[in-house]
Amino acid sequence: MSGNIQLDLLYAELDGKRRTEGKSWRDVAQELAISPSTFTRLAQGRRPDLETFGKMVDWLGVSADHFFSSSARGADNEDTLAVISSYLRADRALRPESADAIETIMRTAYEQLVDKKVSEA
Secondary structure, three states: OOOOEOHHHHHHHHHHHHHHOOOOHHHHHHHHOOOOHHHHHHHOOOOOOHHHHHHHHHHHOOOHHHHEHHHHOOOOOOOHHHHHHHHHHHOOOOOHHHHHHHHHHHHHHHHHHOOHHHHHO
């Protein structure tokens, strides 16, 4: 592992899985045995401690390497919505609530248009 951790990508992937599973941030925090405020701090660009990062990565079912700059942007199996969300959250021209609104629109459109046969393969 080398490079900087991609906090925006980590947050986006956590949020994507949380939404897919229909859970609240409190539900996820309870499941991971961490403080719910951890997610607020992560959304603000603050790094989790190593133990918390490990719990998050385990919950996502991905390698920790996935969130480091040298591998995070080049992975072939990236979740499209997570990547879009990470760019929106990293855009300093957007307020967080604006990024959320755009992400909601993108997520809704994507879910309506995605080819279910391809995603089930």
